[in-house]
Amino acid sequence: MIIQLDMQSELPIYSQLVYQIIEGIASGELQLGEALPSVRNLAADIGVNLHTVNKAYTLLKQDGYILIHRQKGVVVNPDGMPGLTDDFLKKQQTELRPIIAEAICRGMTKEELSAVLDQMYDDVKMGHNKE
Amino acid sequence: MIFIVYWAVLNMLFHFKMKKIKGTLTTVEAPQRVKIDTTFRQNKLTYSNYWFLIHIAIIVAIAIISILNYKALPNVIPMKYDLQGNVTSSVPKTYLSVLAINLVQLGIIALMMLVNWSIKTSKQQLTPSNPAQFTADHIRFRRKWSLFTIITGLLLTILFAFIQMNMFVPNLVLLTGISFIIPVLIVLGAVWLSLTGRQGGGKIRNHREDRERSKEQPVNDDNYWKLGFIYYNPNDPSLTVEKRYGIGWTINFARPLSWVLFLFIIAIVVISIVLSQ
Numbered sequence: 001m002i003i004q005l006d007m008q009s010e011l012p013i014y015s016q017l018v019y020q021i022i023e024g025i026a027s028g029e030l031q032l033g034e035a036l037p038s039v040r041n042l043a044a045d046i047g048v049n050l051h052t053v054n055k056a057y058t059l060l061k062q063d064g065y066i067l068i069h070r071q072k073g074v075v076v077n078p079d080g081m082p083g084l085t086d087d088f089l090k091k092q093q094t095e096l097r098p099i100i101a102e103a104i105c106r107g108m109t110k111e112e113l114s115a116v117l118d119q120m121y122d123d124v125k126m127g128h129n130k131e
Numbered sequence: 132m133i134f135i136v137y138w139a140v141l142n143m144l145f146h147f148k149m150k151k152i153k154g155t156l157t158t159v160e161a162p163q164r165v166k167i168d169t170t171f172r173q174n175k176l177t178y179s180n181y182w183f184l185i186h187i188a189i190i191v192a193i194a195i196i197s198i199l200n201y202k203a204l205p206n207v208i209p210m211k212y213d214l215q216g217n218v219t220s221s222v223p224k225t226y227l228s229v230l231a232i233n234l235v236q237l238g239i240i241a242l243m244m245l246v247n248w249s250i251k252t253s254k255q256q257l258t259p260s261n262p263a264q265f266t267a268d269h270i271r272f273r274r275k276w277s278l279f280t281i282i283t284g285l286l287l288t289i290l291f292a293f294i295q296m297n298m299f300v301p302n303l304v305l306l307t308g309i310s311f312i313i314p315v316l317i318v319l320g321a322v323w324l325s326l327t328g329r330q331g332g333g334k335i336r337n338h339r340e341d342r343e344r345s346k347e348q349p350v351n352d353d354n355y356w357k358l359g360f361i362y363y364n365p366n367d368p369s370l371t372v373e374k375r376y377g378i379g380w381t382i383n384f385a386r387p388l389s390w391v392l393f394l395f396i397i398a399i400v401v402i403s404i405v406l407s408q
Contacts, residue, residue, distance in 0.1 A: 001168070001169045001170070002166050002167065002168055002169075002257075002262050002263060003166065003167040003168075003169060004164050004165070004166050005164060005165045005166075005167070006163070006164055007163050007164070007165055007350055008163055024169075030169070035173060036169055037167075037169055037171070037172050038172075040368065041172050042167065043368045044252075044254055044255075044367070044368045044369040044370075045167050045171070045172075045254055045255035045369075046165055046167055047165070047254065047352075047364065047366065047367040047369065048366060048367070048368075049366055049368070050368055
């Protein structure tokens, strides 16, 4: 998978990394059990501090998307993805709420917002890059 | 020496000129993306350093032959010849003067193993456009130069072996021939590799690729290139990166380990010069 990072974005590099890897798994570009580069290699290749990559991997590991073996290195969780936990649903709602609120303020109808969501869902699943 | 000063002055002159020109250009608000292939490091990027075992075996064999035939050597060993074949410099026979050449060789092989290792570990630098295609070219680029390093090492080992054997079985014609052909082969090889591919991989001229490349902006890392050619980036854990121009790799001077590498290279060169005198 090709990871793309915008070095000037306001979004920190570690968040971009987390999102890119989750999106890679969602689109199937990253298979279950597929190996990911080690912290050191990835940091060197991107040209950022080791902590940045470490932070991203730690977050992904906490959520159950990846496993970090001492010997085998970093892999996409071969036992499948974490399910729809209560924690996740709660987090999703808090994240979606302001987005919906903003859309309403700017006069977006329910249908228009749903259409956007629909389109994006397919895009992510098909592996289209957001460009 | 004069050449190095000339090069440095020319380099700096154009660096500042370029900086001035770049400042006057309008900038485009395009995102600067770094692209990383997650499967990159799973590929075979270089040939194994174990290939150098062949070189080392030859060096050790020659050293053993030299020690076994030590008594047969004359008390004064000729070191240099002029074009007529007259001895221009010679040294008294000691174990060190006989085996000096082997020590120099081992140093050179260590250096080449280091080069091969740094080709492997060097930072992944993909073009912003069409990175997937470029990855394949880039891997070929690394392997090519890795192979070149190993073959150069082997040719040098053979050259030195002939020089050393010449002490026992003088054959000036053969020696002159070999010490002419081998350096020429190495230089021609380097020239050929440099003319058939560009830095980072890919063909020298590829218009379609050029058009694609110009669509996206590469990351602006001007600030990390001191005087345009010294890479100094404390945030980058990479030890070696691709040179900005020319072909090959350079070190990240912000990393202490890079300085160790740098000093090691200089030490080998200096020791070789001292031993050969």
